[in-house]
Structure formats: C-alpha cells, structure tokens
Amino acid sequence: xxxxxxxxxxxxxxxxxxxxxxxxxxxxxxxxxxxxxxxxxxxxxxxxxxxxxxxxxxxxxxxxxxxxxxxxxxxxxxxxxxxxxxxxxxxxxxxxxxxxxxxxxxxxxxxxxxxxxxxxxxxxxxxxxxxxxxxxxxxxxxxxxxxxxxxxxxxxxxxxxxxxxxxxxxxxxxxxxxxxxxxxxxxxxxxxxxxxxxxxxxxxxxxxxxxxxxxxxxxxxxxxxxxxxxxxxxxxxxxxxxxxxxxxxxxxxxxxxxxxxxxxxxxxxxxxxxxxxxxxxxxxxxxxxxxxxxxxxxxxxxxxxxxxxxxxxxxxxxxxxxxxxxxxxxxxxxxxxxxxxxxxxxxxxxxxxxxxxxxxxxxxxxxxxxxxxxxxxxxxxxxxxxxxxxxxxxxxxxxxxxxxxxxxxxxxxx
Amino acid sequence: xxxxxxxxxxxxxxxxxxxxxxxxxxxxxxxxxxxxxxxxxxxxxxxxxxxxxxxxxxxxxxxxxxxxxxxxxxxxxxxxxxxxxxxxxxxxxxxxxxxxxxxxxxxxxxxxxxxxxxxxxxxxxxxxxxxxxxxxxxxxxxxxxxxxxxxxxxxxxxxxxxxxxxxxxxxxxxxxxxxxxxxxxxxxxxxxxxxxxxxxxxxxxxxxxxxxxxxxxxxxxxxxxxxxxxxxxxxxxxxxxxxxxxxxxxxxxxxxxxxxxxxxxxxxxxxxxxxxxxxxxxxxxxxxxxxxxxxxxxxxxxxxxxxxxxxxxxxxxxxxxxxxxxxxxxxxxxxxxxxxxxxxxxxxxxxxxxxxxxxxxxxxxxxxxxxxxxxxxxxxxxxxxxxxxxxxxxxxxxxxxxxxxxxxxxxxxx
Numbered sequence: 001x002x003x004x005x006x007x008x009x010x011x012x013x014x015x016x017x018x019x020x021x022x023x024x025x026x027x028x029x030x031x032x033x034x035x036x037x038x039x040x041x042x043x044x045x046x047x048x049x050x051x052x053x054x055x056x057x058x059x060x061x062x063x064x065x066x067x068x069x070x071x072x073x074x075x076x077x078x079x080x081x082x083x084x085x086x087x088x089x090x091x092x093x094x095x096x097x098x099x100x101x102x103x104x105x106x107x108x109x110x111x112x113x114x115x116x117x118x119x120x121x122x123x124x125x126x127x128x129x130x131x132x133x134x135x136x137x138x139x140x141x142x143x144x145x146x147x148x149x150x151x152x153x154x155x156x157x158x159x160x161x162x163x164x165x166x167x168x169x170x171x172x173x174x175x176x177x178x179x180x181x182x183x184x185x186x187x188x189x190x191x192x193x194x195x196x197x198x199x200x201x202x203x204x205x206x207x208x209x210x211x212x213x214x215x216x217x218x219x220x221x222x223x224x225x226x227x228x229x230x231x232x233x234x235x236x237x238x239x240x241x242x243x244x245x246x247x248x249x250x251x252x253x254x255x256x257x258x259x260x261x262x263x264x265x266x267x268x269x270x271x272x273x274x275x276x277x278x279x280x281x282x283x284x285x286x287x288x289x290x291x292x293x294x295x296x297x298x299x300x301x302x303x304x305x306x307x308x309x310x311x312x313x314x315x316x317x318x319x320x321x322x323x324x325x326x327x328x329x330x331x332x333x334x335x336x337x338x339x340x341x342x343x344x345x346x347x348x349x350x351x352x353x354x355x356x357x358x359x360x361x362x363x364x365x366x367x368x369x370x371x372x373x374x375x376x377x378x379x380x381x382x383x384x385x386x387x388x389x390x391x392x393x394x395x396x397x398x399x400x401x402x403x404x405x406x407x408x409x410x411x412x413x414x
Numbered sequence: 415x416x417x418x419x420x421x422x423x424x425x426x427x428x429x430x431x432x433x434x435x436x437x438x439x440x441x442x443x444x445x446x447x448x449x450x451x452x453x454x455x456x457x458x459x460x461x462x463x464x465x466x467x468x469x470x471x472x473x474x475x476x477x478x479x480x481x482x483x484x485x486x487x488x489x490x491x492x493x494x495x496x497x498x499x500x501x502x503x504x505x506x507x508x509x510x511x512x513x514x515x516x517x518x519x520x521x522x523x524x525x526x527x528x529x530x531x532x533x534x535x536x537x538x539x540x541x542x543x544x545x546x547x548x549x550x551x552x553x554x555x556x557x558x559x560x561x562x563x564x565x566x567x568x569x570x571x572x573x574x575x576x577x578x579x580x581x582x583x584x585x586x587x588x589x590x591x592x593x594x595x596x597x598x599x600x601x602x603x604x605x606x607x608x609x610x611x612x613x614x615x616x617x618x619x620x621x622x623x624x625x626x627x628x629x630x631x632x633x634x635x636x637x638x639x640x641x642x643x644x645x646x647x648x649x650x651x652x653x654x655x656x657x658x659x660x661x662x663x664x665x666x667x668x669x670x671x672x673x674x675x676x677x678x679x680x681x682x683x684x685x686x687x688x689x690x691x692x693x694x695x696x697x698x699x700x701x702x703x704x705x706x707x708x709x710x711x712x713x714x715x716x717x718x719x720x721x722x723x724x725x726x727x728x729x730x731x732x733x734x735x736x737x738x739x740x741x742x743x744x745x746x747x748x749x750x751x752x753x754x755x756x757x758x759x760x761x762x763x764x765x766x767x768x769x770x771x772x773x774x775x776x777x778x779x780x781x782x783x784x785x786x787x788x789x790x791x792x793x794x795x796x797x798x799x800x801x802x803x804x805x806x807x808x809x810x811x812x813x814x815x816x817x818x819x820x821x822x823x824x825x826x827x828x
Binding site: 043064068189191226228270 | 441442443456457459460461478479480481482500501502503505506507508510511512514515516517518519520521569570571572573574598599601602603604605635637638639640642643661663664665666667668669670671672684686687688689690691693694695697698699719724725726727
C-alpha cells in the first residue's frame with residue numbers, strides 16, 4: 001500500500017529509537033497501552049512505522065521545557081516515519097493533524113520540527129496544482145523568461161486613502177514596474193474601504209494597459225472571513241485585476257483552498273505569522289513541508305524572504321525555500337517564490353548565483369521609491385541588476401556598465 | 415477612537431523601549447524610514463502606540479537565534495501596544511496578522527509571545543458568541559449544573575471498523591457516559607468511511623435515547639476541506655447527532671467560522687498543533703489570546719489539557735486556560751473547556767480546587783475503559799470523584815466512601 005513519509009528533526013532525553021516509536025504510536029493508535037480491539041492485523045495496516053533513525057549530536061541543555069526525566073543528556077537526530085494512505089486518504093487537514101498534531105506536546109521530546117514529507121501518487125488525482133503557478137503568473141504580466149518580475153509594496157502600510165494610493169500606483173506603473181501589492185495589515189480600513197481602493201487603483205492600471213499594452217499586476221489584500229473574501233475576490237475580478245493576496249496563516253488552509261479553486265486570479269500567499277512556526281531551530285515546521293501544504297491548497301505565489309533580509313533568517317534557509325517552490329510537486333510544475341524584505345538590486349547577483357533562476361517575484365521597497373533618479377530609475381536599476389546577474393558579471397562591473405544601477409549602488413551599497 | 419490592545423512577552427538585545435517602538439512601527443506603518451505620504455495626521459490616526467513597557471529580568475543567552483548585535487545581554491519585559499479599530503475594523507484575519515504577523519521574524523527580538531488582547535465594544539455587534547457555549551452544550555446532554563460532562567475517546571484511534579466502533583459506543587452509553595469522541599487522526603478511512611461510521615454510531619445512540627431519554631453526545635471528526643466538512647456536518651445533523659469535532663489549527667480560522675455559523679451542532683474544537691505555537695516560553699501565543707480568536711469563530715468547546723497530564727504542560731498553565739474559557743468575552747458567556755490527557759477521577763479534586771467550576775467536559779480514556787468493574791464502573795467512579803470534589807472531601811475520603819472510585823484509586827493512583 002502507498003505510504004506517506006515524513007522526516008522530523010528531533011531532540012529527546014530518551015533513547016532516540018524509543019522516542020521515534022512513541023512518535024509513531026501517538027500519531028496512529030494514539031495510546032501506549034494495548035486496548036481491546038487493537039489486533040495485530042489492525043496494527044499492521046494502520047500503525048505508523050518508523051522507517052529511519054539517524055543519530056546526530058548529544059547536548060546537555062534541552063531546547064524546550066517539559067523534560068520530566070531531567071536527564072541532562074538530549075539526543076538529536078533525524079527520524080523518518082510513514083503512514084498508509086488508508087489512514088486519511090486525501091484529507092489534507094487530517095494529514096496536517098497527523099504530521100504535526102499533538103507531537104509538539106509530547107514530553108518525550110524536547111525538540112521536534114517537521115522538515116519535509118512525500119506523498120503517494122494517488123494525491124495527483126485530487127490536487128491539480130495552481131491555476132497559474134510561476135510561469136502562468138509571469139505570463140499574466142508579460143515578463144520575459146530572462147528576468148524576474150519586479151515588484152514593490154505600498155508604504156505606509158496603513159492609512160493612505162484610495163486617492164493617495166492610486167497616485168503612488170500611477171507613479172510606479174509609469175516607472176515600468178510589473179507588480180505592486182497591498183500590505184498584509186491593509187484590509188478594508190476606515191480611510192480606504194476595499195471597493196474604493198480597487199476602483200481607484202484599477203482605473204490607473206487599466207488606463208496604463210490601454211495606453212501601453214502592459215497590465216501591471218496588483219495584489220489586493222482580500223484577507224477576511226470567507227464570505228467577505230469571496231466578495232472581495234469578485235470585486236477584483238470585475239475591476240479587471242489579475243491577483244489577490246491572502247495572509248494564509250491567518251485565514252487557514254481550508255478557506256485558502258476555496259479561494260484558489262475559483263481560478264480567475266493569481267493567488268499571492270503572504271506567510272506572515274510564519275516566524276512563530278519556524279524561528280526556533282527545533283520547534284515547528286521547515287519550509288519544504290510548509291510549502292507543500294500550501295501548494296496543495298493551490299496558491300500561485302509564496303513568500304520566501306530574501307538574501308540579506310531585514311529579518312533574522314539566514315541566506316541558506318532562503319535559498320532552500322526558493323528551491324523548494326520550484327521543485328515539481330504532484331501536478332504542480334512550480335510556484336512563484338516572492339523574494340522580499342530589505343531587497344534592492346544589490347542582492348540580485350547572489351540570489352541568481354545561489355538559485356540559478358529568474359522565475360521569481362523580486363520585491364524592493366526603498367530600492368525603488370528612494371532611488372536618486374526616482375521610481376523609474378529604481379525599476380530600471382533592478383532590471384539592470386538582473387540582466388547583469390544573469391549574464392554573470394559582478395556587481396561592481398554592473399555598477400560601471402549601467403547608469404541607474406550604478407546610482408543605486410552608490411546610495412544603497414554597503 | 416476605540417482601540418485594540420495587546421500584551422506581549424518579549425526578549426530583546428536592544429533597549430526595551432526602543433524594541434517596543436520597532437514592534438509598533440512594523441505593525442502599522444510597516445517601514446522604519448519616512449516615506450512620502452506618511453504625514454503626522456496619518457501617523458496619529460493609524461500608527462500603533464506603545465501603551466506600556468514593564469521591565470523583567472536580563473539574561474545572557476538569547477532564547478531564539480537571529481540576534482545580529484551579538485549583544486550578550488537580552489532584556490525581557492512585557493509590552494502593551496494598541497491600534498485604532500479604524501486599522502482593520504472587525505476583520506479577524508487581518509487582526510491576527512496585525513497581532514502576530516511578521517513580529518516573530520524581527521531580529522530586534524530574540525523572544526516574542528502574544529499573551530492576551532482586548533477588543534473594543536464594536537466587536538460585540540459582529541460576533542454573537544457560540545450557539546451553545548458551556549451551558550448550552552451541557553444542556554444538550556442533560557448534565558446537571560453540579561457536575562462536569564464525563565467523556566471518553568475511542569481507542570485505538572485509527573483502524574476500527576464502524577461495527578467495532580459502534581460496539582464500543584454501545585458499551586459506553588450503557589455505562590452512563592455523557593460524551594464520546596473520534597480521535598483527531600480519524601477522519602474517513604478505508605476501513606471506516608465517515609457516513610458508515612455516523613450511521614452505525616448514531617443507531618446505538620438513538621436507540622439508547624429512545625430507551626432512556628438520554629442522548630449521549632458524540633463528537634464526529636468532520637475535519638476536511640470545506641465542501642466535505644459541510645457535507646459531513648449535514649450527515650451528522652441528519653442522523654440526529656449533536657456535535658462535530660474540528661481540528662481547528664489544521665482547518666484554519668475562516669473555515670471554522672463558516673462551520674460554527676450553521677448552529678445545529680455544538681462544535682468541539684480540537685487544538686492539535688497547539689504545542690508548535692505555545693511550547694516555547696518566549697515564542698508564539700498564550701492560551702488567553704488563542705482562545706479569544708477561536709471564540710470569535712464561534713466554537714463551543716475547546717481543549718485545555720488537564721491537571722497532571724501526559725504532555726509537558728504545567729498545571730498552572732492548564733488552570734489559566736480553563737479560567738480563560740470561562741471568562742465572558744464579547745457576547746460569549748463562556749465556552750466549555752475540554753479537560754483531557756492522562757485523566758482519571760484522581761485529578762478531579764485538584765481540578766475543582768483550582769478552578770471552582772463544573773462547567774467542564776472531563777475526558778478520561780483508560781480511567782474508564784480499564785476500570786476493574788468495567789466501563790460502567792469507570793463512569794460511576796468519575797461521577798463519584800466529582801461529587802466528592804465538589805463537596806470538598808479529600809481523595810482519600812472519597813476512595814473510602816465510594817466503591818467504584820475506591821477501585822480506581824487502587825488501580826490508577828500513585
């Protein structure tokens with residue numbers, strides 16, 4: 001029978017093999033004593049199985065409170081566990097409960113992080129993949145294969161009126177930008193009701209498209225309860241928009257899945273709240289597992305942070321995230337990694353060197369708006385940086401070759 | 415203007431006041447440099463405000479990685495921040511993104527946990543509270559005010575056929591139990607399709623109700639994608655059931671809210687996955703804040719773990735959780751705390767002493783099924799334990815006074 005297989009990073013005061021068995025027991029029979037009805041045949045068919053235990057270092061301090069043994073020795077390792085697909089069929093929320101669930105509360109572990117999982121082929125029959133994905137989303141804005149989409153975010157995040165926002169949008173679309181987004185804190189506010197914002201912004205974008213043939217993508221933040229989210233989605237479609245943003249962790253898997261199924265808009269998945277599940281090295285979930293869950297929901301674009309970002313995350317982790325968005329999964333040929341946080345053209349060189357891809361949405365804030373030659377110069381500088389990066393020249397050579405990029409190195413370079 | 419106010423436990427290598435200002439800045443203007451359009455009037459109206467900073471201890475090791483200062487000194491404290499309700503109106507997902515969001519990723523913090531929040535009265539106009547809540551749920555099973563609902567969970571969690579499950583249910587309802595639940599890992603399996611399980615179990619429960627007048631509550635695990643969850647819900651209603659269980663973290667806020675709005679069934683909220691957000695003392699969210707978010711979704715029952723549980727959580731934390739379910743919030747007079755994990759009658763005494771309430775669903779597994787006089791003895795023992803606890807006698811005196819409880823002390827007592 002086909003099996004679902006998950007890998008965890010763990011830390012335990014117990015023997016690693018014994019702790020792995022507890023993990024498997026908790027996530028199938030759910031009890032550590034034999035009860036009536038739990039026959040060997042049932043166990044063989046439905047019990048989770050430990051498929052591998054790899055020993056890593058032993059440390060003297062627990063990563064997490066709750067060790068009742070007070071052992072003083074904590075063994076770290078990588079544990080692989082599998083379940084028959086018969087346990088939950090293709091029910092993703094129950095899959096989530098099985099892969100994570102009560103595991104984080106077991107005192108047999110002082111650290112537990114879901115790293116990745118694989119699914120049997122039967123899931124392909126039920127999850128068609130995103131409507132647009134990476135290539136489809138780039139196509140919506142006519143961005144060539146050779147460079148990433150260049151995007152920015154409206155600041156200040158909260159407070160601007162639709163008219164003020166539309167004025168900034170006008171400046172940006174005239175500067176040649178591909179993508180603009182609402183902030184995740186910006187829903188419908190007293191000062192910027194959703195419908196009015198959509199109308200004001202789409203008028204600018206549609207006018208620009210009529211003139212130039214280029215329809216800039218704007219990610220309207222439709223995040224709300226489900227009925228309002230649906231209404232917001234329809235407003236964007238009706239106004240001629242091509243994208244909606246959802247704060248996926250705040251809304252949750254089942255409602256995001258509903259929104260993705262409509263298929264009219266590219267869904268920009270904002271992962272705010274992610275740090276809660278990921279910042280601790282031995283608690284929560286790593287990006288490869290996280291991205292797969294949301295790819296099953298059907299999102300087209302997913303935030304991955306950026307090289308030398310303003311947050312805490314390491315470059316190595318960001319690169320792993322970008323690669324995991326691009327790896328085919330079930331029927332999904334790849335979603336668009338959204339690179340953002342403290343980005344300007346300067347990081348294009350390392351981003352390309354480390355990932356070898358231009359299937360990205362590359363977001364810069366100050367790098368565009370605060371460029372010495374104005375936003376148009378900022379957008380040009382980003383395009384130049386990527387041209388240079390893909391060609392394989394150095395940042396220094398690109399700064400010499402391109403006027404606007406040279407200006408931004410002078411202003412934003414270290 | 416009415417304000418939303420949140421309290422955080424934080425740890426920072428920076429001056430605590432400065433870090434609090436960064437928190438407020440990130441969660442309103444979203445940028446640390448002045449940008450065109452960010453006027454003083456806008457700031458005054460929409461910027462988050464630091465309302466209080468309380469200094470706690472300073473430590474020499476950071477709780478979380480990501481400190482770029484390598485300061486060697488980490489200041490802990492309690493920070494209170496507020497926002498105008500104008501920023502998000504009554505949009506709960508955007509409220510979640512604002513209260514949590516990118517905060518966990520700021521390198522200015524080496525620890526950050528949302529402890530609690532308060533909402534202005536305008537929320538009362540939009541959130542009616544749960545359909546049943548604590549008192550309504552107990553009423554559905556005719557459980558008197560003087561004792562908690564007594565419940566149990568079907569084990570093994572996964573694998574039993576509907577027929578096997580119904581046989582266990584029959585034994586339990588005849589034993590006088592109030593409540594039984596599916597496991598959170600049990601959805602619709604190859605061996606126990608959802609509809610067949612509902613039919614087999616509800617036949618037992620309905621027959622018993624016809625004979626005795628007591629309709630035992632069974633929490634069917636309807637957790638799935640939204641269309642299937644709705645279909646599952648309808649199946650339970652049609653079969654005469656009174657309750658549905660949802661793994662709320664796996665499904666997410668917006669879809670749980672939709673399910674709660676139907677109002678035919680008491681919603682049993684299983685919090686599996688909770689450890690990921692809570693186990694670290696300085697990362698994630700504490701129960702008072704968490705419970706409020708789900709009470710706005712409309713759940714009737716919410717898991718809180720139990721005194722001397724088999725998981726890692728402290729009794730103090732469990733007591734705080736029980737109390738927070740019972741504290742009125744908006745229009746909600748109190749939801750039913752689900753006490754479970756390693757419980758038998760022995761913990762009734764401390765549970766009552768520490769919480770002074772019988773508005774609980776008190777769940778025991780082995781304490782019922784493995785009782786020396788069988789499940790009927792197990793249920794009697796639990797009722798006796800609570801009678802003794804509420805009367806104020808000691809566990810030892812109760813063991814002498816009540817036959818079945820005495821037997822369980824002999825078997826399960828330490």
